[in-house]
């Protein structure tokens with residue numbers, strides 16, 4: 001799982017858990033649900049990823065997971081569900097793949113489906129503020145991305161276990177993407 005190309009981030013331990021995360025983590029593990037989470041970055045691209053993850057998780061075989069518990073509360077049942085799931089879907093907001101790069105060191109890499117939402121919608125690349133995009137357009141864009149992600153997940157043709165970059169941006173940028181529509 002780990003390669004030489006990694007670095008360490010220290011996290012303060014806790015023995016606390018989230019009550020609903022414990023309940024649903026156990027339930028989803030028993031039901032064999034596929035976890036979906038997103039980078040949830042603070043910019044509009046992260047917001048589209050977050051909204052997309054919410055929509056994808058509404059599909060029958062998927063449920064929404066929490067990156068916070070996965071990354072920082074490994075004793076939680078929600079984290080155990082993600083780590084033992086058959087597949088894990090991570091939707092990142094852009095080709096930096098912030099959460100995919102963390103997740104691939106926590107779950108088995110061949111179970112991970114890591115999607116770059118920006119490469120699908122190809123909008124808002126140079127915007128930061130979520131409010132720069134009207135709510136209706138945010139929701140519409142997330143719906144479009146979610147439909148494409150679900151189609152890829154169902155037919156298995158385009159989403160592999162590797163990080164997805166579909167717009168021609170470098171998958172390993174030195175600086176933030178400048179993709180435009």
Ligand code: SF4
Nearest residue numbers: 039041046093094098
């Ligand atoms: S993947 Fe892109 S949008 Fe998401 S947190 Fe990282 S830099 Fe922000």
